[in-house]
Amino acid sequence: MEYVLKTNSLCKYYKDFKALNGLTMNVPKGAIYGFVGKNGSGKTTLIRLVCGLQFPTSGDFELYGVKNTEKSISKSRRRMGAVIETPAVCLDMTAEDNLKQQYRILGLPCFDGIQEILKLVGLEDTGKKKAGNFSLGMRQRLGIAVALCGNPDFLILDEPINGLDPQGIIEIRELILKLNREHNITFLISSHILDELSRIATHYGFIDKGGIVREISARELEGICRKCIRITVTSTAVLSRLLDDIGLEYTIIDDTHADIYAKPNITQLSLELAKESCEILSVEEHDESLESVYISLMGGVDND
Ligand code: ADP
DSSP: OOEEEEEEEEEEEETTEEEEEEEOOEEETTOEEEEEOOTTSSHHHHHHHHHTSSOOSEEEEEETTEETTSTTHHHHHTTEEEEOSSOOOOTTSBHHHHHHHHHHHHTOSSOTTHHHHHHHTTOTTOTTOBGGGSOHHHHHHHHHHHHHTTOOSEEEEESTTTTOOHHHHHHHHHHHHHHHHHHOOEEEEEESOHHHHHHHOSEEEEEETTEEEEEEEHHHHHHHOOEEEEEEESOHHHHHHHHHHHTOOEEEOSSSEEEESSOOOHHHHHHHHHHTTOOEEEEEEEEOOHHHHHHHHHTSOOOO
């Protein structure tokens, strides 16, 4: 397999604090790589090192097969675009002027391609409107447009949907999928919004305390995830007693939700529960998905 990014025991220390502690990860060409971890686990630090904004304490990485210590790493970096934390856009400029400015920064000889990029991110009709008057989602798309200047084939997005409304989230999702599928752009996306990530990611790297705890493809993940029935009831205490009696395997999620790993006879279950004044509120098919794998790897849910 061909890799866009490979890191090898990468460490970044801030005095005694190990922000990255021997991190080894592999981003295959063509992937949408979901970089998953709690706040403070080291995701942005890794991204900063790859972008050349900071230097590793030890270990190394390869970008398009070029080691970070080699001179030609800057050439590899030209094939890469990034939106780190807040998008680097000038709020008192239009979308087009933001792109023109980025073209100048990159030293590109003419403004060819700007309209195409604006169209790609759905900002071609914003005219004289300044970025400061854009919605958060539009600003995020403008950030991606800026990162697309110079025609990169690897994009790094740091928490791209943080704070976006549902419409904004859908637009970013569709944009990422379009760029990946139609323009062959590989993505490294850091996020702690698992449900959204699971809709697009082809690979995952789970990071904790500065190291990768597991790297897995979406296909492998599917293989290890069991289908189950997610049931919402008025009392999982009553439900669990009943399921124990019947002998069905289950996991209690909270006071009202549980996952059952077999197809129970819902009518029967409902009648039995009613005898103990417990009501079924909803039943839906559910993948024991990314979230469960994350919880089992990290030993807890990220609530921030
Ligand atoms: P994430 O992106 O996963 O939320 P970060 O990579 O931003 O995590 O941070 C990892 C850890 O490194 C955090 O505990 C953070 O406080 C610490 N850290 C980041 N940058 C610095 C710095 N310049 N000096 C000291 N500590 C830092």
